[in-house]
Amino acid sequence: MKMETVRKFFEVLQSGDGKATVSMESLGKLLEMETNWGDDSVVPDAPDMAVVWATRMRGQIEKDVVELYLELEIETLHDKWVRVPLLGTPTAMESIQMVKEDSPEEGKRIHAYIIPSPDGVFMFSAFGIAKWKVSFRATLPIHDGHTRSFHLRIPCSVQTELRMRSPLEESHIEVDPKLKMISTSDPEGSWIEVTLPPTEFVRVTWSARRVEMEDDIARIEAPEQVLTADQYIVYSIQEDLCRVRARWLLGVFHRPRHTLNIAIPSNMTVRNVQGDNLRKWEIVHLETGAERNRDEISSALSEEATRCVRLFHSSGVKGPYDFEMEAEMKMDANQGMNDEHSHGAQLAMSLKTFHVLDAEREHVFVTVEASSNIEVQELSKVGAMRIDESELPGFLLRDHSYPSVERTVFCFKAPNPNFDVTIGVCRHEEVDVLTAIIEEAWLETTVSANNSFTKVQLKMRNSSKQFLRCSLPEESTTYSTEVDCLPVKPARDANQEIMIPLPRKRGPSGDTWVDITYISTHTPLEARGALILNLPKVDVPINQLFLTVFLPYGFSFGDFSGDLREVERHSSELNRSKPFETLVAYREADIDGLPPQSFPQRAVRLCSTHNEALMQESSVIDSTKPHQGRSEGLVPVHVDSLREGKQFNFERLLVNDEELKLQLGYRRDETPFWRRKWFR
Known part of the structure; x- marks a missing residue:
């Protein structure tokens, strides 16, 4: 008797007028439960399981199938639903029969069903304590090869027996696993009786035995591997x-x-x-x-x-x-x-x-x-x-x-x-090679009375260098740093050099543009004197350096000296692709040895002017780019060039880790104001 029965009993007492009819047997069981509560000497209920006492199989091997008859003796040991897999191998079931042999709880309803699953497995489900005999006929397919075979997945039982017949006389049949096997042969075919250990898997193989032929008939053997x-x-x-x-x-x-x-x-x-x-x-x-x-x-x-x-x-x-x-x-x-x-x-x-x-x-x-x-x-x-x-x-x-x-x-x-x-x-010893070079360096410096504004544009190639180090003149303030028209956040090392992260590009179209904008101070211009302009120094060799200096009106300049040569016009022109084309090239580049990253899905309109394009590109910066790993947080804004004054051009070839200077003499122009205004 379970606690559920006790609960229902007390519910009946509490309902209505508090009266209920209870048999003496039920009261006895309640008293027995109360007496044995917590007593370990009383055997508890049986576990939620079933026992398969015997599995008997009889089979007949036909041409393409095996006709099988199975008989199982099953005992359910608990007053619950119990499931026992009957046959785990997909089969064609012909007939099923269930017979209840014995039940300790006579008069109580006991249910039993056989339920197939979508994968062809048949499951025996029963409710209540009883003994059952389940028998069924099924048809199984035969696996053809050098030997013919079939396999079964059966419930593990205490006793398992197999009796199999093959229509081929002198047929060699093997069963795995087995404890004892007896083989007989008669004109109708070959028979085997096998006793199996407790197992869930049975495999049966058979083939015709090799028969010694007469001398005039050649023996047919299977080819060797x-x-x-x-x-x-x-x-x-x-x-x-x-x-x-x-x-x-x-x-x-x-x-x-x-x-x-x-x-x-x-x-x-x-x-x-x-x-x-x-x-x-x-x-x-x-x-x-x-x-x-x-x-x-x-x-x-x-x-x-x-x-x-x-x-x-x-x-x-x-x-x-x-x-x-x-x-x-x-x-x-x-x-x-x-x-x-x-x-x-x-x-x-x-x-x-x-x-x-x-x-x-x-x-x-x-x-x-x-x-x-x-x-x-x-x-x-x-x-x-x-x-x-x-x-x-x-x-x-x-x-x-x-x-x-x-x-x-x-x-x-x-x-x-x-x-x-x-x-x-x-x-052999390896030779150090150049992994980064600046093909063209374009510098524009606009000089005022106390300050000078400089914009640096570097066209370079890089295959493995992580940073570009740049030493700016003393008392300089960095305004903006960009790589391929995208703002980047620079760093500063122990030597006070600015470190700009670089993408790694390989191939014929692997150009990278680096922009640096800064402002520096110099000695105020007087009536006459000499002005010294210090150029920034980078740790990458430069093939060609082009410098354009815009000097203020109201002064006469001359006596140029230093590390650069004055020219009337530059020998080359700044040929820089539009920002949209630069972004597309950046998208297709192999950066840091990684596959090309996906570019933002938001389209960038090809603008007519440089400034409009930069404004739109700044709104689609992809922070997943490797060289933008230092661009998290505040990033610099784009700063355009500032051109005002008299223009002078200078050039230099092959600059390798050098500090370049340009010195020029000046004097204040004493021409009357009205003449300077109309005839300068």
Whole structure:
């Protein structure tokens, strides 16, 4: 009796006039519950489960299907809904019968149903404590192959029996798992009686036994398994090691294969193996008496190839199959270094290859690639032939990561792994190269009585430099910094140099424009004297520097001296693309080695004037750009050039980490005001 019954009993007492009719049996149970409350000696209710005492199966193998009759004895142990899966294998159910054999609670309603699921699984559901006998007939499909088979997923029972008949005389039937099996044969076919352990999965396979024919009739046998292999190996020679990438295209014919053994050189370390249907891989040693003796390996791999990689597959592979392997070979870093006496000592390196054991034939393609400071030469080769990169298989050339054709030194091919190729490796010192340069630097300086306003426009190329460092003249104030027409927030290092973040662009159209606007103070202009203009200094070489100085009216200037040459007009013109075109080029650039970032979806109208375009571009700044990582928060505004006064032009070629100065003499013009106004 459950607590629910007690609760309903007290509800009846509290309703109406407080009277209820209760049997003596119910009162006895209530008193028994009260007496045994908290007593551990009383056995609690049965668990929420059922027991399958026996499963008996009888089957008849037909041409394309198996007719199966199952009988199960099930006992439900709890007064609740209990579910028991009957047959987890999709079947065509012909008939189902349920019989209740015994129930300790007579008179109480006990329900039982068999419910199919959408995936073809039949479920027995019952409510109440009882014993049931469930029987049904079903039809199962047969899996054809070298052997015919079918499998069942049944409930785990205490006793499981199987009786199966095959119409083929002398048929060989196997059952997995099994404890005991008795086989008989008669003119009507073959019979088996099997006792199985408690299990949820049963697999039955059968095939016709091989019959000895007479001498004039040839015996028909199944063909043996054939394994072929084509391997493609890339040796990537680096500073102190050689990375090996290998790819195999296998052909498994006639029968599936569950394991593969690949012999590897002793000085090679396997890092990873990838392939479809690959469950695991491990390194095993080849010893005498093992699955393969060392003498059975090809002569090129004997003595050294004492290890192999063993691949385990979840299911057998058959037909075309490919997998990849990554490995490393260490190289002595002290050998092969360039020295002034030997002009580069060479390290002899033998290209050890792999070998697929049990392969009937095995073709090999070898590619050697090296970094820019490593020189590789062919010393000797036996059993291999030099080929061009275009002769490699087409799928390798289409794969951008396998191999790198730009770094390829030479390629070989061999009809089998029994080849010997020796190469000489010589490592040279790397030369520092220029990673950033300013092609054109355009400076415009407008001088007033006490201050000078300067706008710097730099057309540069950069492949790896993170910041552009700029030293401004003393007592200068930075107004604005922009990169490709977008405002950026500069930083300042310990040497008080301004640091401007740069995007990294590569390719023929990788120009970057950097704009710097600042104002500086100088000695006030008097009646006569000399004015010294200090130009900003950058840490990137400049090919051409163009300076335009606007000097105030009312003064006569001359006697120019310094590091620049005065010209009547500049030898080149400022050819800068419109801001919209700059933004498009910036969008397509490879910045910081990352894929191009998505540009803001808001369109930018191509404006007629420079200022209008800048105003619209400033509203679509993408803060996800790498070079705008320092633009969070307050950013500078755009400042236009300021042109007023007499114009003078200056030029300079090849500026490399120099502080440039321009000195000019001046005197106040004493011409009457009315003449200066009309005749200047």
